[in-house]
Amino acid sequence: MRIDRAGWPFVLAGLIPAGLLAAFGMPVAAVVFAALAAFMLYFFRDPDRRVPSVAGAIVSPADGRVLVAGEAEAAAAPPGAWKQISIFLSPLDVHINRIPFRGRVTRVEYTPGRFLAAYRPESAKVNERNEVWLDNDDILILFPEGSRGSPEKISKIKKGLFYLARERSDIKITPIAIYGLGRALPRGEALFVPFNCDVIVGDPLPEAESSTVFIENIAQSFAELFTQCLTRHSDELP
Numbered sequence: 001m002r003i004d005r006a007g008w009p010f011v012l013a014g015l016i017p018a019g020l021l022a023a024f025g026m027p028v029a030a031v032v033f034a035a036l037a038a039f040m041l042y043f044f045r046d047p048d049r050r051v052p053s054v055a056g057a058i059v060s061p062a063d064g065r066v067l068v069a070g071e072a073e074a075a076a077a078p079p080g081a082w083k084q085i086s087i088f089l090s091p092l093d094v095h096i097n098r099i100p101f102r103g104r105v106t107r108v109e110y111t112p113g114r115f116l117a118a119y120r121p122e123s124a125k126v127n128e129r130n131e132v133w134l135d136n137d138d139i140l141i142l143f144p145e146g147s148r149g150s151p152e153k154i155s156k157i158k159k160g161l162f163y164l165a166r167e168r169s170d171i172k173i174t175p176i177a178i179y180g181l182g183r184a185l186p187r188g189e190a191l192f193v194p195f196n197c198d199v200i201v202g203d204p205l206p207e208a209e210s211s212t213v214f215i216e217n218i219a220q221s222f223a224e225l226f227t228q229c230l231t232r233h234s235d236e237l238p
Helices: 005-023 027-043 160-167 211-226 230-236
Strands: 065-071 083-088 104-111 129-135 176-179 198-201
Touching: 005 027, 160 211, 176 211
Parallel strands: none
Antiparallel strands: 065 083, 104 129, 176 198
């Protein structure tokens, strides 16, 4: 078992006085400082953890007691829809935080703050903290939210896509036009109907400074992609 290097100054702060006090014939005081050094060794311990070799596995980033598991609290999460798991570490728990899943670090943000007890609800908002953003190189597919509209008709594009793209500026936004699904699975039906479908992949969109420009770029790209759909052309034949 290793000791985290950040803990050695605290360990030595107890060991050195303990040695000096013992040398000067003050055993009781030496024992107190030696006990402090022993606790620091225990506090900063870094035991090996066995990670399961399962694709997509997510492991606990820390030892402790789970306080929150579910929808994110507004004060503790960035804007957007997130899931939150909050783990409280007591002085007896291992205080090494680990990366919970395989991925690439895309952002690290340090926020200075206070040092309130972690079990206090306001601590998530005002305490010192580090935020580490990970990308596991999976593909994120976005579909319009809501009920199904008229078959093969593009619904209004919402501004939420722009804010999501701005939040993940490291990811290319690639429009994909799908034509024919409204015929292959008509509204109100439960069985697929034999029908050809087109899937046309466009070029990544350029960065946009405003949601208006971003939506205009998407709409223009979709319009161009739909002109390449063979199934759509066959529908328009007399």
